[in-house]
Amino acid sequence: MPSLDPFFTEWARRRPGRARSLERAAALARALGLDADRAPVLGVVGSKGKGTTATTAAAALASAGLRTVLVTGPSFRSYRERVRVDGMSVTDAELDALGARIDAARRGLPPVEESGGYLAPSGLFLVAGLLHARDVEADVCVLEAGMGGHRDELRLVGPEVVALGSVFAEHVGVLGDTVEEIAREKARVAGERTRALVRLPQTAGVAAEVDAALAEATGGRVRAEVVDPGRPGVEPPPALRPPGLSAASGVLGTAAAARMLDHLGRPPMDRERLHAVLGTLRLPGxxxxxxxxxxxxxxxxxxxxxxxxxxxxxxxxxxxxxxxxxxxxxxxxxxxxxxxxxxxxxxxxxxxxxxxxxxxxxxxxxxxxxxxxxxxxxxxxxxxxxxxxxxxxxxxxxxxxxxxxxxxxxxxxxxxxxxxxxxxxxxxxxxxxxxxxxxxxxxxxxxxxx
Missing domain, CATH: 3.90.190.20 (Mur ligase, C-terminal domain)
Known part of the structure; x- marks a missing residue:
């Protein structure tokens, strides 16, 4: 069993009223050299379906021959599942080693009392995924946000491609008081590095807020691209989509992966290979x-x-x-x-x-x-x-x-x-x-x- 102290120490010791600190997370990333040296990132946000979207995107990218690191959460049975390479969890020893490097860098930061906030576990697993991607020379990372938004560590990473799933009244009073406000907040993970945002169909109010937030975050150079699971011919075919309500998330993940390949200058996905890999997709829970x-x-x-x-x-x-x-x-x-x-x-x-x-x-x-x-x-x-x-x-x-x-x-x-x-x-x-x-x-x- 891996040691989880490096990921949870500051959260476990937090004082009442103290929040996560993105400034501290940014300082940690600089200490680890991740501010300048990281693999391209596909970031996933939304109110539900993020894990399915991220996993499908990773599978689609792997089908195109890219070595892909996937970070999702929460985990199912073990925290090593938070970081995967081509769909396979890291080992206990690998997670231990990643945690030790993070902890050594963390100890070099000013005390928590001076930073005004703590390092959140979800953000530290993103850091672990980026470190592991560098170790294994990954071609791309797929990172699932926590709640998402400008207060999420994914914003610090600066994803090149953003996949935005369905937005509904989850985290009301935390990310916003309405669905529209929550959508705007989630879209704000986009930033200077972002070159595309792919989203599912939304209500008119949500779509307008997403467009406004995206224009603000990217200086107007990126416009949202909509993928409609109900449109004929959209990949993957219905038989290869996850069942139930997550079928749309499978479509979104595939479309976002295709957009990432385009951004990287890679050839389009081979449909036969894509279908073969998606046929092996397994989503516990x-x-x-x-x-x-x-x-x-x-x-x-x-x-x-x-x-x-x-x-x-x-x-x-x-x-x-x-x-x-x-x-x-x-x-x-x-x-x-x-x-x-x-x-x-x-x-x-x-x-x-x-x-x-x-x-x-x-x-x-x-x-x-x-x-x-x-x-x-x-x-x-x-x-x-x-x-x-x-x-x-x-x-x-x-x-x-x-x-x-x-x-x-x-x-x-x-x-x-x-x-x-x-x-x-x-x-x-x-x-x-x-x-x-x-x-x-x-x-x-x-x-x-x-």
Missing amino acids: RLSHHAVPTEDASGGGGDGGATEDASGGGDGGATGDAGDESTGAVPDAEVLVDSAIDRAGVSAALAHARGLWGRVDHVLLCLPDHKDVSGAVEALGDLPVTAVRLPEAHLRFEHALPDHWDRMDADGLSPAALRALGTRVLALGTVYFTGRVLEAVDAPTDRLFG
């Missing part, structure tokens, strides 16, 4: 399908990787891929895992489960109060449901729930607990929770494609 082992999983990928600082962001949507069958399992009990956090996501996951199985025996739902709990309750109707509480201190679980629902703590998740609920179980909720379910069924999460 996003409509992924797993057999439940007969005994507690002991494969041991986990180091608590699904937990993360509250500012770290994450996919947060009903995005994903129908996946794998975990080893050592008997196929009479199955779980479908999805990181749905609102009414639309829960409804889509429920429809997918019924299409797969014909029925759902039980639903495990884990939604903190700041998610769309009421919408999820309505979407689930009269189904048997167990509400799951997580132990993370920054998450609250006080929303009123139907009296007939069962309750449990996340620490009680195990193959036996899943099997006791029935043979067709749907597990839905925040990524913190879905990571625990993947750990319980010993789902393989180190390789996402290839």
